[in-house]
Amino acid sequence: MKKMQLLDNYSHEFNESISNQIKKYITIEQCKFCGGGFLSYAGYYKHDGGWMTSLYPDKIWIWFTCDKCGHQWSISHLGVKRDIEINIH
Numbered sequence: 001m002k003k004m005q006l007l008d009n010y011s012h013e014f015n016e017s018i019s020n021q022i023k024k025y026i027t028i029e030q031c032k033f034c035g036g037g038f039l040s041y042a043g044y045y046k047h048d049g050g051w052m053t054s055l056y057p058d059k060i061w062i063w064f065t066c067d068k069c070g071h072q073w074s075i076s077h078l079g080v081k082r083d084i085e086i087n088i089h
């Protein structure tokens, strides 16, 4: 599957800070496949079906990767509703 362009103009440390704030919206904290946790940084790219955030003017699709099996979970599968705005300071 071809990946869309990542918004990679942020440093790894900045991504971790953003990701910690996004994680506050998550209600499911274990991988449904293997029970693993998630890596500390999120992946994200521009996507009309994603979330509005205070981070970026367009909607972005956001996922976290399982630290055991490597599955990439969209935050919609981790309990985050699609119609909320994610506030990042």
Ligand SMILES: [Zn+2]
Binding pocket: 031, 032, 033, 034, 035, 036, 066, 067, 068, 069, 070, 071
């Ligand atoms: Zn897993």
